[in-house]
Amino acid sequence: MLTVSAHRLQGPDVMQDATDHHDGVIQPRLIVFHFTAISFGDTLAKFKHGTPGNRVSAHLVVARNGQIVQFVDFNLRVWHAGPSVWSGLSDINSHSIGIELANAGTVSQTGAQWIGEEGVAVPADEVIEARHKNARWPMTHWHRYADAQIEACRAMTSALLRAYPIDDIVGHDDIAPERKYDPGPAFPLAAIRESAFGERHPKT
């Protein structure tokens, strides 16, 4: 079981790896899920070091095997959402916990090989055919999320709901629908919201 103590996630599969990619103090009201499109290792390097002018971060990154790395305490503002709005709030970075999932995103076939949008090779049995809920995005094939990763998401959302007055759990594609399509149709967002909120599920 995961718990939150002093704005940090505690549990057997959680590592802390502090980065200075943050600014300001927040009171989290939303959880926002993303996919990285790049590998877990490349994501860790990007969030830790980045480059001037391209400094990004999230609070948590989740590997396909369920391992979790926390970069920034949950009460600090990180840079994952960009221009964004949700339910009367804008600048969602100032109101949210950002969670990135190692996932290749959209995939396409080159010969016998499936390749993600940022060049990550994806085994054929990890490719699913699905349509995005936003008709703006016509892509048809996506990288399946691993079961261990989804279980980690359920565990962390329930720990976060016990620690913070979270109003909703959303995708980047909900808060910036004109620009973003992650975490996309392969991610079971509706099931995670329902198991997290149960009877007090705020929206459909």
Ligand SMILES: [Zn+2]
């Ligand atoms: Zn995103």
